[in-house]
Structure formats: C-alpha cells, structure tokens
Amino acid sequence: MTDQHTPSGEAARTGVGDAAVESANLVTARPRPGPRPLLALLLAAAVLASLLALDAPEGLLDRGGLRVAGDMLASALSPELSPAFLAVVAEATLLTLAYAVAGISVALLLGLPGAVLVSGTLAHRTLTRLPLVGGSRGVFATLRAPHELVWGVLFVQVVGFHPLAGILAIGLPYAAIIARVLGERLQDVPQGPLAALRSAGASPAQVLWYARVPAALPDMIGYVLYRFECAVRVSAVLSVIGLGGIGHQLELVLYDLRYEAMWPLLAALVLVIVAIDRLSARLRRAVGA
Amino acid sequence: MSAPPRGRRVGVSTLDRGAHEGLVRPPGQAARPSRRRPGPTLAVVIAVGAVVGSWWFTLAQETTSLPSPAVIGERGARFLSELVGIGVEGPTAYEQASQWLLMAELARDTVVMSALAVGLAGAVTVATVGFASRLLTVGELAPARRGTGRALFTATRGVHVVARAIPELIWALLIVIVLSPGLVAGALALAVHEIGVLGRLSSDVVDNVDHGPLRALRSSGAGTLQAYGYGVLPQVLPQLVTFLLYRWEVVLRATVVVGFVTGAGLGEQLESLRVRLDWDGLGLVLVTYVLLVLVGEAVAAGLRRLAR
Amino acid sequence: MTPRGYTPSCELTGVTLAYGDVTAVADLSLRVAPGETVALVGPSGAGKTSLLRMLAGMLPASSGTVCLQGQPVDGLSRDLPRLVGMMQQRLELVGELAVKHNVQAGALGRWGVLRSLAALLLPLEYPPARAAAERVGLTDKFGVRVARLSGGEQQRVALARLLVQDPAVMLADEPVAALDPALAEDLVALLCALAREGDRTLVASLHTPELARAHFDRLVGLRAGQLTFDLPSDQVGAGDLAALYERASPAPAASSPSGDGLARNAPQGDDARR
Numbered sequence: 001m002t003d004q005h006t007p008s009g010e011a012a013r014t015g016v017g018d019a020a021v022e023s024a025n026l027v028t029a030r031p032r033p034g035p036r037p038l039l040a041l042l043l044a045a046a047v048l049a050s051l052l053a054l055d056a057p058e059g060l061l062d063r064g065g066l067r068v069a070g071d072m073l074a075s076a077l078s079p080e081l082s083p084a085f086l087a088v089v090a091e092a093t094l095l096t097l098a099y100a101v102a103g104i105s106v107a108l109l110l111g112l113p114g115a116v117l118v119s120g121t122l123a124h125r126t127l128t129r130l131p132l133v134g135g136s137r138g139v140f141a142t143l144r145a146p147h148e149l150v151w152g153v154l155f156v157q158v159v160g161f162h163p164l165a166g167i168l169a170i171g172l173p174y175a176a177i178i179a180r181v182l183g184e185r186l187q188d189v190p191q192g193p194l195a196a197l198r199s200a201g202a203s204p205a206q207v208l209w210y211a212r213v214p215a216a217l218p219d220m221i222g223y224v225l226y227r228f229e230c231a232v233r234v235s236a237v238l239s240v241i242g243l244g245g246i247g248h249q250l251e252l253v254l255y256d257l258r259y260e261a262m263w264p265l266l267a268a269l270v271l272v273i274v275a276i277d278r279l280s281a282r283l284r285r286a287v288g289a
Numbered sequence: 290m291s292a293p294p295r296g297r298r299v300g301v302s303t304l305d306r307g308a309h310e311g312l313v314r315p316p317g318q319a320a321r322p323s324r325r326r327p328g329p330t331l332a333v334v335i336a337v338g339a340v341v342g343s344w345w346f347t348l349a350q351e352t353t354s355l356p357s358p359a360v361i362g363e364r365g366a367r368f369l370s371e372l373v374g375i376g377v378e379g380p381t382a383y384e385q386a387s388q389w390l391l392m393a394e395l396a397r398d399t400v401v402m403s404a405l406a407v408g409l410a411g412a413v414t415v416a417t418v419g420f421a422s423r424l425l426t427v428g429e430l431a432p433a434r435r436g437t438g439r440a441l442f443t444a445t446r447g448v449h450v451v452a453r454a455i456p457e458l459i460w461a462l463l464i465v466i467v468l469s470p471g472l473v474a475g476a477l478a479l480a481v482h483e484i485g486v487l488g489r490l491s492s493d494v495v496d497n498v499d500h501g502p503l504r505a506l507r508s509s510g511a512g513t514l515q516a517y518g519y520g521v522l523p524q525v526l527p528q529l530v531t532f533l534l535y536r537w538e539v540v541l542r543a544t545v546v547v548g549f550v551t552g553a554g555l556g557e558q559l560e561s562l563r564v565r566l567d568w569d570g571l572g573l574v575l576v577t578y579v580l581l582v583l584v585g586e587a588v589a590a591g592l593r594r595l596a597r
Numbered sequence: 598m599t600p601r602g603y604t605p606s607c608e609l610t611g612v613t614l615a616y617g618d619v620t621a622v623a624d625l626s627l628r629v630a631p632g633e634t635v636a637l638v639g640p641s642g643a644g645k646t647s648l649l650r651m652l653a654g655m656l657p658a659s660s661g662t663v664c665l666q667g668q669p670v671d672g673l674s675r676d677l678p679r680l681v682g683m684m685q686q687r688l689e690l691v692g693e694l695a696v697k698h699n700v701q702a703g704a705l706g707r708w709g710v711l712r713s714l715a716a717l718l719l720p721l722e723y724p725p726a727r728a729a730a731e732r733v734g735l736t737d738k739f740g741v742r743v744a745r746l747s748g749g750e751q752q753r754v755a756l757a758r759l760l761v762q763d764p765a766v767m768l769a770d771e772p773v774a775a776l777d778p779a780l781a782e783d784l785v786a787l788l789c790a791l792a793r794e795g796d797r798t799l800v801a802s803l804h805t806p807e808l809a810r811a812h813f814d815r816l817v818g819l820r821a822g823q824l825t826f827d828l829p830s831d832q833v834g835a836g837d838l839a840a841l842y843e844r845a846s847p848a849p850a851a852s853s854p855s856g857d858g859l860a861r862n863a864p865q866g867d868d869a870r871r
Contacts, residue, residue: 039596040530047408050401054472065467072466094346101343145582146575147545149458153563158365162355163347233456240458240549247459254462262463266455273454283332377622505689508655509762510678510706519702523693 072259080261088249093268096133096245099163099235104228107178110171114140119186121212122204136179143176148234152241168239172229178227182220190217218238218287225280229273236269372572381434382570391558392577399554400582402472403541406479411533413480414487418525419517420445421492429500445488453485459542461550475551479540486536491529498524530596541585545578555581604667606631606766606798607652612661614647614822621647624661624820629798631765634789636809636830637802639819640842645802646686648819652800653683658676665766678706686771692744696735699743699754700726700781703761733787756784760791767792769801773808781805785812789848806838807839826829 002151116122117136119180123129159165186208193211202210214219246265253261313400356364374381382388419425425434426442465487486532503520511519555578562571605628614622622644629635637645650656651663654670654677663670665680673680682703690699698716701723705713716723732737733753738746743754752772759767772788773781785803789812792799803809809816810830818825818841826837 040526041594042592043411043530043533044408046404047411050408053397053401054405065469069467072463098343098346101339102347105340141583141586142564142579145542145579147542147546149549150559150575150578153559154368157368159355159361164355167344167347233454237456237458240546249445250459250462254466266451266459269459270451270454274450454823501685501687501689502691504655505683505685506654506702506705508678509682509703509758511702511713512710514710515705515708518714518717519694519698519705520691522697523691527693 034109040098071133072262075259076263077258079256079263081264085261086264088285089246089264089268092244092246092249092265093272096232096235096238096247096269097272099166099227099238099243099245100170100231101173102163102167103168103231103235104224105277106167106171107227107231108224110175111178114175114180115186116208118179118183119212122188140176140180144173146173148173149237149240152238161242164241165241166235166243169238170234174231177202178224181223182216184224185216186212197286218284221287222280222284225283229276229280232269232272232276256282309492314512342521367535368568371568372575374569374572377569382573384568388570388573392555392573395555395558395574396577396581398472399544399548399556400541402476402548402554402587403537403544405473405476406483406540406544407533407537409476409480410483410487410536411529413484414491414529417445418491418495418529419521420490421449421488422495424496424498424500424521425517425524428496429503441554446492449485449488449492451485452481453489457482457483458550461547465551470550470552472551475544475547475553475556478547478551480543483536483540487529487532490532491525494525494528495521527596531593534596538582538586538589542582603630605629605664606633606666607800608662608664608667609658610652610653610664610719612648612658612663613657614644614651615659621822622651622658623728624823625822626661627817627824627827629766629800631798632793632796632798633815634792634813635801635815635817635845636806636813637800637817637819638804638806638809638838638841639825641804642821643692643819644822645819646770647822649683649800649802650772652766653768655682655683657733678762678764680764680770681766682759683768684770684772686774690743690751690754690758695740695742696730696746696754696757697726697739700730700757700761703758705762706762723761725761725763726757727759727856730789732760733757739842748775749784752776752784753787755789756791759816760795763795764797766800767799769799771802772802782808782811782826789813806833 116138117141118140119131120129123132148169151172152165155165155168159168163192189212191213193208196208197211233287235245237247238245246269250262250265253265317457355361370376386526420441422428423442425431431438438555457479460481461475464474464478464481468477498521503516506516506520545559546556548554548558549560551557552560555574559571559574559578562568562574607627609625609627612622612625613620625644625648628647630710639645639646647656651658652665652670653674654663657671665673665677669680670677691702694702701716704723704725708716715721727736727739730736733756735750735753735757738750743751746754752775755774767788768789773784776784785801785808788801789799791797799813801813806816811831813830815828816830816833817827818837820841825841826833828837
C-alpha cells in the first residue's frame with residue numbers, strides 16, 4: 001500500500017462501512033501515533049452518558065423470555081433437516097443471493113462512472129474539477145446516508161412489492177458508496193507512473209486506464225466484494241419491506257415458534273458469508289500478487 | 290506456446306480443477322503449493338452469468354407485474370410531493386414545532402442506542418480480542434497448554450464469524466423474542482453484530498503487533514498478562530479507538546432500521562408513520578435521519594483528526 | 598585485572614552456536630569477573646550479538662555451557678531477570694507508552710499482575726523509575742510517549758528500564774549504533790558509569806574500538822565467531838585491531854584494511870544473525 005503515507009490515503013478510509021476491507025490496509029500501514037487518551041475518555045464518557053440516559057430497565061426481560069431462550073438453544077440439538085424444508089432453505093438462500101447480485105450490478109453500473117466523476121481525474125482544469133467533484137460528492141453523500149432498507153420503504157411506495165424495489169434499495173445507496181470509496185482509491189494511486197505517462201503525452205483518460213485503474217484494481221475488487229457481502233446481509237432482511245428470501249422464511253418459522261427450523265436458515269446465511277469472504281481473499285491475492 | 294494444458298483448463302470450474310491438474314501433470318511431480326489463477330475471462334463470464342441469472346430469478350419469481358413507466362412516474366411524483374408536504378390538508382409536520390421537538394428527542398434516543406451498542410461491542414472486544422489472536426492462544430504469548438489455547442482461539446473466531454455474518458436486523462428479531470422491545474434490545478442486537486466485525490478487525494491488529502518489545506519484556510521477567518498489558522494493548526488500543534469511530538458511523542445508520550423491529554428512536558417512528566400513511570411526517574423523519582447521519586460522519590471525522 | 602579464584606560473573610566454556618550450516622560462534626571460552634566492564638569488538642557478523650543473546654538466556658548454545666554467577670543459564674529461567682538484563686540494538690521499547698511506563702516495565706518481573714496493571718492505568722509513581730529517569734537525564738520527558746523521542750533519548754529510556762530491572766550483569770548490543778559521535782561518547786560514558794556505580798558487570802558490543810578503549814576495562818576481539826584477542830584496554834594495540842578488521846574476513850561487510858578507519862566498519866552490528 002504505497003498510499004498509506006499520503007493524507008488522502010487517510011481520506012480513503014472514511015467510507016461508511018468499509019472497515020473490513022481496510023483491515024488489510026490498516027494493519028500493514030505504518031504504526032500510527034495513537035490518539036490522545038483524551039479521545040478514549042471522551043468516547044467512554046459518551047457511552048456512560050448513554051447508559052444514564054436510559055430509563056430504568058424494569059421489565060427488560062420479557063415474561064418467560066428466559067424459558068423461550070432456553071427452548072431456542074435446546075432446539076439447536078434437533079434442527080429441522082427434512083428434505084422438504086432444506087429445499088425451502090436452498091430456494092430462500094438462492095433468492096437472497098440473487099437480490100444481492102442484482103443489487104450490486106446496479107450499484108456497479110452507476111457507481112463505477114460515479115467513481116471516475118468523484119475522483120475528478122478526467123477534468124483537466126481546476127475550474128471545472130472543483131464544482132464537479134464537490135457536487136458529485138455532495139449528491140453521493142446524501143444518497144448513501146439513509147440505510148438500504150429505508151430506501152426500500154420508499155421504493156415500495158412507488159413500484160409496489162416488486163423485486164425491483166429490493167434491487168434498487170441495495171443498488172442506489174451502494175452505488176453512492178462505491179463511487180465515493182473507489183473514487184478515492186483512484187485518486188490515491190502512486191503519483192510517479194502518472195507523471196511519467198502524462199509527460200509522454202497521455203490524455204487524462206489514458207492515464208486513468210493505463211495507470212490509475214491497474215494500480216487501484218486489487219483494492220477495488222476487494223472493496224466491491226466486501227460490498228457484495230454487505231448486500232447479502234441486507235437482502236437477507238428484505239422481508240422488512242415484504243420481499244422473500246432468508247429473512248422471510250425466518251420470520252415465518254419464528255411466527256410459528258418452530259425454533260428448530262431457524263437453525264438451517266441461519267447456517268445457510270453464515271455459510272454464504274464465509275464463502276464470499278474466502279472468495280474475496282483469493283481474488284485479491286490473484287489480482288494483487 | 291508450450292503449455293496447451295493450461296489453455297485447456299480455462300472454463301473448468303475451480304471445484305474440479307484439482308482433478309484435472311492430476312490428469313495433465315507429469316506423474317511423480319508434486320502439486321505446487323501456489324494455486325493457478327482461474328483466468329480473468331472465466332471470472333468475468335461467471336460474474337455476468339450470475340448477474341443475468343439473478344435478475345431472471347428475482348423477476349421470474351414475481352407474480353405481481355411492474356406498473357407501467359407512466360404509472361411509476363406519476364406515483365413517484367405524487368409520493369415525493371407528499372413527502373415534502375405538498376397537497377397535504379392542514380399544517381404539515383414540517384410546520385409544527387412539536388414535531389421538530391419530537392424529532393430531537395427521537396434523534397437523541399437513536400444516538401444513545403448507537404453509543405450503547407458501540408460501547409458494549411468495544412468493551413467486549415477489548416476483553417476478548419486476546420482469545421481471537423494467534424499470538425496469545427497458539428503463538429508467542431500462548432499458555433503452556435497448547436490444547437486450551439487452540440480451543441479458545443477456534444471458539445472465539447467461530448463466535449465472531451457467526452456474529453458478523455448475521456445482520457443486525459436478524460439479531461433484533463431473535464432478541465425481541467427474549468427481551469422486551471425497546472432501546473436496550475436494539476442496542477444489544479447492534480452490539481452483537483459489531484462484536485463480530487470488531488473482533489475480526491482487532492484480532493488481525495493483535496497478530497500484527499511488533500513482537501520485539503514483547504520479547505524484551507518477557508526476557509526482563511514479565512509474565513504473559515504483563516507482557517499483554519505493556520506490550521500488546523498499548524499498540525492495539527489506539528487502532529481500536531479508530532475502528533470504533535468508523536463503526537459508530539455505520540451503527541448510527543443501522544440503528545434506524547433496527548428500530549423498525551425493536552421499537553425505539555427514529556426507526557420506530559418511521560415504521561409507525563409508514564403504517565399510518567403519514568407521508569409528510571415520514572418525510573420529516575427522513576430529513577432528521579439524513580442530518581443525523583451526516584452530522585455523525587462529520588463528528589467522527591473530527592474526532593479522528595483530533596486523534597492524529 | 599582479572600584475579601583468579603573467584604566465581605566469574607559470566608562464563609562461557611567451549612560454546613558453539615550454529616544455525617543450520619552457519620556457525621555464528623565457534624568453540625569460544627570467556628570469563629568476566631564481577632564488576633568488570635568488557636567491550637566486544639569486531640566486524641559485523643563476528644558473532645557479537647549471538648554471544649550476548651546466549652548470555653542473556655535468549656538463545657540456547659548448540660554446545661558448551663553458559664554460566665552466570667556459576668550457574669548454567671538454562672536452569673535459571675525464574676531468576677534470570679535479576680541476574681542479567683539486556684539492552685538490545687533495536688531497543689524494543691513500546692512506542693505508544695510514556696517514558697514512565699517503559700521504564701517501569703523493568704520492574705515487571707518483580708510485580709504481580711494486579712500491580713503492573715494498576716501502574717499502567719492509575720497515575721501512580723514508582724520511585725525507582727523516577728530515579729532511573731533522573732539518572733539518565735530524562736526527568737522532563739517522564740510523561741512523554743516514547744515514539745515522540747529522539748533516537749538518543751530512546752536509548753536513554755532503554756537504559757533506564759535496565760536500571761529499574763537492576764540485574765547483576767548488564768548486556769548492551771551496539772548501544773550507540775544509531776547515534777552521532779558526540780552522543781555516542783556520552784552514552785557509553787553513562788553506561789560504564791552506571792555499571793561501576795552499581796557494582797554491576799557490563800558486557801557491551803561496540804563497533805567503535807576507540808570508544809571501547811576509552812571507557813571499558815577490557816576489550817575482547819571477535820571475528821568469525823572466535824576470539825582474536827582478550828586484553829586490558831590499555832594493552833590493545835593498533836595491530837590487534839587491524840588484524841581484527843582485516844579484509845578477507847568471512848564477513849563481507851568488513852572492508853577497511855587500516856587501523857584508523859575502524860569507525861567506518863560494521864555500522865549495522867550483527868543484525869544479519871538474528
């Protein structure tokens with residue numbers, strides 16, 4: 001990570017929720033001087049103040065809550081594994097994956113051009129670049145502020161309980177996040193090769209294609225896959241806006257108090273996430289090394 | 290080109306690659322540890338296939354048909370104007386001071402919920418990060434009994450993976466079965482997911498600390514726990530504070546959604562207004578929410594700068 | 598200088614240390630009397646760091662015995678921190694902690710877990726740590742994080758930590774490798790003064806024989822893992838040093854043929870052997 005020492009390298013880490021993909025970068029980065037203890041105290045004070053702001057937690061435990069928790073845990077010993085139910089789990093998992101893939105495809109379609117826009121690398125003159133970059137950043141910041149499911153609530157009002165609402169709910173905010181984070185990655189590549197290409201007469205588009213994209217590609221792929229992982233988690237709970245998938249099946253079995261059937265659903269979700277994690281590590285290694 | 294088998298293998302899925310390699314490799318030559326890359330072409334083909342298949346699968350499932358573009362446009366325009374309070378009878382939510390006060394209160398609840406979640410997750414992470422790091426369970430600072438260390442490591446990592454893989458909202462669904470709905474239940478649901486995320490991030494940090502000072506401490510007579518306190522934690526905690534700030538931004542954003550289920554803060558309000566079709570009220574909640582998230586991001590960025 | 602009939606502070610007898618097919622120390626014997634200050638000199642790769650690390654009990658010898666106060670080092674694990682302490686070339690301080698805590702860390706071997714954690718979290722003062730910091734001239738930096746200090750100041754922190762650990766034998770691996778000449782002279786003088794004040798034995802590796810001759814009782818020349826000379830410092834001649842650093846040594850870094858160009862040699866210490 002050659003960009004870790006530049007101030008803009010720091011900016012690249014401010015993307016909402018890209019912490020997981022950062023782990024690789026942060027860990028290999030120079031040992032940073034720690035924050036002042038003041039900051040830690042400040043955070044601790046904020047948490048304590050939150051605790052004090054709570055109302056007295058009377059009746060926190062639901063009546064019979066503990067017994068239910070016991071039932072739930074006990075049911076893990078005899079999970080529902082009938083072929084019919086496993087088929088339901090498989091279909092729900094596929095649907096969840098499909099929503100995530102379709103959502104990410106929208107996010108990439110809008111987000112990749114957005115990244116180029118945010119990076120400001122195609123605009124030659126400062127006079128055109130500043131409003132372009134600033135404006136697009138502002139728009140994307142607003143688009144990504146609401147959670148995916150809040151977007152979902154809004155889309156459902158317009159297109160009804162149609163899969164498109166779920167796909168757009170993932171695609172739109174993720175396009176904004178991808179544009180911002182990947183845009184910063186494109187900015188933060190080592191400057192040497194860029195200058196060399198420029199002095200050889202390359203246009204900004206050629207510099208983008210021949211120097212920026214190759215340098216940023218491993219990070220970009222890693223980030224998109226991290227977003228895909230997030231998208232799977234979101235699409236697993238699209239039941240909140242009335243769409244199918246793992247969350248929908250989970251709500252059904254919890255409603256029927258069939259706790260033994262909840263385990264295969266949770267296991268399927270964990271397996272999918274772990275698989276994406278592995279795939280991401282492999283792809284990053286393949287592209288980066 | 291002297292490697293025709295390699296070309297042939299493009300298009301073979303990763304799963305049965307091993308079998309094919311066995312066929313084309315000269316007998317007696319051991320498998321190389323470095324894995325061959327599936328060609329980029331293959332990756333692109335798979336990705337495009339997955340996208341097409343996913344669109345088909347989601348849309349084919351649906352029995353309700355999409356309204357025509359004209360209807361969507363008309364509905365969208367009407368919905369938007371209702372959100373901002375155009376064409377609403379009587380005073381809109383935006384014009385009522387009491388509504389704004391309510392928003393402030395709900396925003397406070399939301400912040401409290403997110404701070405509780407991050408605080409709880411941070412405390413648990415500090416307490417357990419040692420068990421999730423190789424360094425302290427099977428590495429340099431491991432206990433004498435290797436079996437115990439390995440078991441602790443596997444268990445803690447397993448808990449982190451599960452906690453992280455399951456989204457906040459599903460944790461919320463499960464937690465409200467046991468706890469009564471409210472702020473605490475929501476904070477707990479958020480915290481469980483965050484423990485998974487933070488656990489993974491910070492155990493990587495622990496495993497990457499500079500081992501030199503640790504050895505020096507050990508050789509000057511420090512025990513395991515002392516070496517942990519003087520040699521590991523000081524290197525890890527600053528990093529963890531930075532992670533906590535990043536994750537607080539994420540949690541703040543997710544708190545609203547968890548509020549749908551556990552009934553607290555802006556999320557609860559958003560859900561109840563949606564059910565009552567009170568669109569200008571919902572618009573006001575959205576405005577508050579976006580402002581809260583943007584202010585939160587700015588505050589976190591400021592604190593990070595302070596930390597540097 | 599070295600009287601007979603005492604228990605040597607450090608004693609190596611026929612010690613060999615081999616990593617695979619590389620021999621770092623070959624059949625070496627050496628005794629150091631209590632309270633003596635000994636400088637190990639020699640080109641880089643001569644085995645100085647390996648020798649020190651064996652004395653500190655951080656590396657087991659492949660064969661031969663290493664004894665401290667007459668007892669084999671490998672049987673001493675509990676008492677080792679009281680007998681021997683080492684200032685490593687890379688210092689190995691915890692940059693995120695204040696000088697105070699780094700210096701106190703020397704006392705961890707004597708403290709229980711609770712006390713050490715309390716000392717880390719509460720604003721408690723440990724008088725010996727304050728005294729050690731004063732002695733090395735860091736009084737005004739006591740509360741400053743080590744990462745913010747200069748190289749020379751960090752060296753002093755490591756020295757203060759060693760003082761708090763208070764071992765009978767102080768070892769120092771290239772303590773001045775990273776310092777400019779004036780600072781180096783100060784630090785070596787301080788190191789020797791501290792050893793003599795506390796009646797401690799000091800064994801240090803140095804790449805500047807002039808400094809060694811000026812401050813230490815005795816010089817030991819090491820080359821390719823073997824002793825080339827072992828003399829009181831006033832008896833070490835230019836010829837001894839020239840032979841020590843002569844070209845055609847197995848260590849490629851030793852390149853200066855003349856006695857007066859010595860300071861240019863081996864600036865990296867024995868790092869390659871780690």
